[in-house]
Amino acid sequence: MPVSTCSRPRGRAVDFASVFATTIDWERQMVSRIEAGDDSALAAVYDQYGALVHGVALRLVGSGSAADICQEVFVSLWNQPERWSADRGSLRTFLAMIARRRAIDHLRSSGRRTANEQRAHGGGSLFGVEVDEAALALISGDGIRAALASLPDAQRQAIELAYFKGLTFRQVADVTGSSEGTAKSRIRLGLRRLGEQLNITESVAWR
Amino acid sequence: MTREPTDLDAVAAEWGVEPVLAVLAEAGAASPPASTRARLVERVASSPRAAAEPMLPADLYAARAEALRLLLDDLGDDEWHQRAAPYVWTVHGLLAHLLVIERYTAAMLGLGAMPAGDGNDHLALGGDVIAAEIGSPPADTARRWWEASQVIAAHVRSDRSDPNAPLPLHGWPFSVSTGLVARAFELWTHHEDICRAAGRVPNRAAARELRTMSSISVASLPFLLPSDGKELRMQPTRVVLTGPGGGTFDIGGPGERAALLVADVVDYCRVVARRIEPEALERTVEGDAALVDGLLSGSCAFAV
Numbered sequence A: 001m002p003v004s005t006c007s008r009p010r011g012r013a014v015d016f017a018s019v020f021a022t023t024i025d026w027e028r029q030m031v032s033r034i035e036a037g038d039d040s041a042l043a044a045v046y047d048q049y050g051a052l053v054h055g056v057a058l059r060l061v062g063s064g065s066a067a068d069i070c071q072e073v074f075v076s077l078w079n080q081p082e083r084w085s086a087d088r089g090s091l092r093t094f095l096a097m098i099a100r101r102r103a104i105d106h107l108r109s110s111g112r113r114t115a116n117e118q119r120a121h122g123g124g125s126l127f128g129v130e131v132d133e134a135a136l137a138l139i140s141g142d143g144i145r146a147a148l149a150s151l152p153d154a155q156r157q158a159i160e161l162a163y164f165k166g167l168t169f170r171q172v173a174d175v176t177g178s179s180e181g182t183a184k185s186r187i188r189l190g191l192r193r194l195g196e197q198l199n200i201t202e203s204v205a206w207r
Numbered sequence B: 001m002t003r004e005p006t007d008l009d010a011v012a013a014e015w016g017v018e019p020v021l022a023v024l025a026e027a028g029a030a031s032p033p034a035s036t037r038a039r040l041v042e043r044v045a046s047s048p049r050a051a052a053e054p055m056l057p058a059d060l061y062a063a064r065a066e067a068l069r070l071l072l073d074d075l076g077d078d079e080w081h082q083r084a085a086p087y088v089w090t091v092h093g094l095l096a097h098l099l100v101i102e103r104y105t106a107a108m109l110g111l112g113a114m115p116a117g118d119g120n121d122h123l124a125l126g127g128d129v130i131a132a133e134i135g136s137p138p139a140d141t142a143r144r145w146w147e148a149s150q151v152i153a154a155h156v157r158s159d160r161s162d163p164n165a166p167l168p169l170h171g172w173p174f175s176v177s178t179g180l181v182a183r184a185f186e187l188w189t190h191h192e193d194i195c196r197a198a199g200r201v202p203n204r205a206a207a208r209e210l211r212t213m214s215s216i217s218v219a220s221l222p223f224l225l226p227s228d229g230k231e232l233r234m235q236p237t238r239v240v241l242t243g244p245g246g247g248t249f250d251i252g253g254p255g256e257r258a259a260l261l262v263a264d265v266v267d268y269c270r271v272v273a274r275r276i277e278p279e280a281l282e283r284t285v286e287g288d289a290a291l292v293d294g295l296l297s298g299s300c301a302f303a304v
Helices: A024-035 A039-061 A063-079 A091-110 A112-121 A129-137 A142-149 A153-164 A169-176 A180-197 B007-015 B018-027 B034-045 B057-074 B091-108 B127-134 B138-156 B176-197 B207-228 B265-272 B289-299
Strands: B237-242 B247-251 B259-264 B283-287
Touching: A024 A039, A024 A063, A024 A091, A024 B237, A039 A063, A039 A091, A039 B018, A039 B034, A063 A091, A063 B034, A091 B007, A091 B018, A142 A153, A142 A180, A142 B018, A153 A169, A153 A180, A153 B007, A169 A180, A169 B007, A180 B007, A180 B018, B007 B018, B057 B138, B057 B176, B057 B207, B091 B127, B091 B138, B091 B176, B127 B138, B138 B176, B176 B207, B176 B265, B207 B237, B207 B247, B207 B265, B207 B289, B237 B265, B237 B289, B259 B265, B259 B289, B265 B289, B283 B289
Parallel strands: B237 B259
Antiparallel strands: B237 B247, B259 B283
């Protein structure tokens, strides 16, 4: 299938149908080629998902280490392509998850996450304005911004802490002054509502 | 460093919200510095992925003979008498043909008498032997075929055999090594023929076997291109064969790649064996499609 480069339209709503038109078939073939040792397939996957992976890392660790994490994610795909299975979700999702984990590992190892947690705890507001703005500024889709903004405050805040800051449910609960169960419930409900608002269904997903 | 998923990542699949998280990630996409791609390409080039280790051609031949013996041992009476397409022979007759070819190969190795007939006429060779075998019990033919194959296997795996010595077969100027790979191809192909005739699903050949057969075949493609009869000039081409036993092969010399062919390794081997028509091969082609067509057409030149 034809696959464009990773350039994304900025400043307007993401066309999800188009985004997900990169089908599982293409991903399967690319990973089969990578398994066969075809480095040009890895380059093609990078061209398609490099910005996604880099964006995930950038949000969490900043520009200092995001490029290195991005590279590591693709090197890990090269070394262990069999870790991805189309039966368990798209390659896109897989790479985004790996990027998050690597970025959070980086934060943990560098101690910066602790600083983030302290910052989240400190100040007069639950979320320092500058932190919220910085996170949201990296989200280019107006539709997603609008969907996030439409969530109940408690749900949106919990998602921001858990997703954009990589905090555990326990830590989200501490920051928001709620129980862990409540924090978890808010995140789950908020994500489901987000999915509904963005019309993210199985038909446009990847299974 | 401990590598623990965050709570959210750990439950994302269970909650069914992975697509939502991916959309959040997608919307935050930010192109990495241009140097990141260059560094990635350089790093990957310095650590090529390990492919299945090729086998010695003598071991490959022995392995395919053993695989066929196991199949034959398991055949029921009815299965021996099924027609083995694309031939007019039954399974029994096909095995009698193989018996002739083992004896022919042995003769070319200096190990026995040459069957009657023209060695360049693969299918007509040893017609008298085939006729006689068809009149005997299949188990006897199977035993004689196995014994003939083991004469070859024992010889080519011994110190007496020079892998680089000439072993012309049916007019092709093979060495012992390449001739054994061609013979292994034949055993593998007829193994599949017999399975199909018997209504069985053939087991996939081992990765190392497929790797050996496919790599030798792909390496020969530039030399087989003219046999297609078209005026095609070999140019740098990447062949990617997917699945266990596959690999990535750059043929046609250095320089800017003119074409890319991606196909399943087993299907590719079936093209080489003339069990899939080249134009029917499920493939992905980029670049010079005519060149790829020519390479595939030439790939089956050895299948007689």
